């Protein structure tokens with residue numbers, strides 16, 4: 318690896334600054350600041366209700382923070398709608414997987430690839446997608462066939478080659494999580510937010526997800542990983558941010574965080590409540 | 591595996607068109623007229639199915655776009671002597687423009703409110719038809735020129751063939767669309783809008799393009815209707831017609847393009863049957879009662895066949 322690529326792989330990409338999110342009387346996020354770098358897995362830990370999903374909602378544009386800013390490589394994301402944030406390179410999965418019922422697994426991936434085809438945003442003006450598609454122009458048909466082939470290739474690389482023709486309605490919970498992850502990877506994100514991607518999975522599926530996460534890291538993606546399975550989280554994360562009651566209470570390497578009395582307190586305190 | 595999308599819709603539609611083109615030479619005029627009406631309504635409903643069945647939205651104002659197409663073409667023909675062929679294009683363009691403008695308000699809204707917004711559009715447009723004397727006001731627009739091909743002025747048979755030719759083109763186009771990445775993305779937003787947005791899908795823009803396309807279908811249908819009837823008035827494009835389009839769409843099966851045609855045929859046929867039967871069974875019943883019975887029969891169909899007659903929405907449930 319050259320010095321230049323090493324530098325690129327450790328560059329700050331996502332910058333979360335002083336973010337607060339208030340819902341009525343609940344301060345779900347309280348002045349949270351951290352950064353994520355390209356090519357790292359940043360674990361996000363915290364007891365139930367700590368604000369982890371809210372943090373992802375704020376970063377991905379689902380919710381607008383009541384204070385603070387989020388930016389990607391210097392470009393502000395705060396206030397951008399979800400699809401705009403995605404087209405800038407930040408995508409996510411959901412605590413409850415979102416499936417595209419009515420499509421097959423392959424078609425679900427192809428939807429993600431279609432957005433990619435047009436610079437990360439879909440649809441382009443009617444002349445570029447709707448009309449060629451409706452008239453069935455040879456160019457558009459070829460492009461769609463290519464999307465299908467690429468979807469198959471992606472499924473194969475995620476170990477899901479056998480699933481391409483399955484209806485998404487027929488998937489088991491663990492398969493839904495894997496498909497959602499493969500779909501998110503298909504848009505080649507700069508930052509990938511994974512909300513409890515291991516919950517509800519069997520050990521084989523856990524290993525599959527962790528393999529995909531490590532591969533994404535190697536490809537230079539900044540992966541933010543929310544997970545209650547602390548052992549797995551600490552094993553895959555390069556750094557960890559810990560939230561409790563909306564505040565960042567710790568940040569550091571997995572071993573530092575695991576040994577931090579404040580963190581231990583937060584988890585034990587939570588269990589005693 | 592390489593997958594080249596083939597469109598069987600277009601081929602089947604050509605066969606249907608050939609059957610219609612042959613049948614009109616044998617059918618009594620009354621049935622040819624019904625066939626024309628079914629063709630015109632099918633065209634509207636195919637467009638509506640893209641917006642409702644595939645994109646998962648609701649429109650209770652589709653009759654307004656039919657009316658806009660009809661009035662635009664009529665005005666162009668009567669005042670400016672524009673041929674209905676161009677008038678249909680003009681009608682489609684104006685309907686598309688109105689849909690485009692409205693979409694900036696309506697498509698921000700969730701389903702129930704979208705239904706109300708499109709309903710309001712229908713009512714407002716109808717008020718315009720009623721009050722605007724330039725287009726005939728409440729007494730309507732008479733002597734609308736017919737379609738011509740060279741020296742030949744369209745007769746009822748020609749209108750039946752024209753309307754089904756448009757159905758064939760409309761279903762071919764929609765068939766290509768639903769099998770393309772565009773159609774898949776429509777299904778994706780109807781199933782999980784936020785999930786699609788997180789991949790970079792601009793759901794509002796996608797719905798807007800589809801809504802405008804549905805208005806184009808309706809506008810063309812309206813232009814053909816105006817020339818076919820040679821007379822239009824505001825009551826031809828009222829709220830009940832919009833409801834009937836939704837019924838056609840739902841009865842045939844929302845996520846099915848041929849379902850749109852089947853739905854249109856059933857609603858038109860039921861309307862005719864009730865018109866014949868109700869006065870015999872209930873001599874005191876008036877016109878409103880027919881609509882009442884039509885509604886009742888259709889609700890019964892919906893309860894018995896919730897996915898519509900041609901429903902192709904996957905049967906697979908969640909494990």
Ligand SMILES: Nc1ncnc2c1ncn2[C@@H]1O[C@H](COP(=O)(O)OP(=O)(O)OP(=O)(O)O)[C@@H](O)[C@H]1O
Nearest residue numbers: 340343345363364365366367368369370371372412
């Ligand atoms: N839309 C909302 N309206 C009101 N309160 C909310 C909303 N979303 C989250 N909250 C509150 O904000 C706090 C943080 O919730 P959040 O879902 O972010 O927690 P979490 O860390 O993801 O928890 P879990 O581990 O259970 O998923 C909770 O107290 C929750 O009740």
Ligand SMILES: [Mg+2]
Nearest residue numbers: 369370371412
């Ligand atoms: Mg959560």
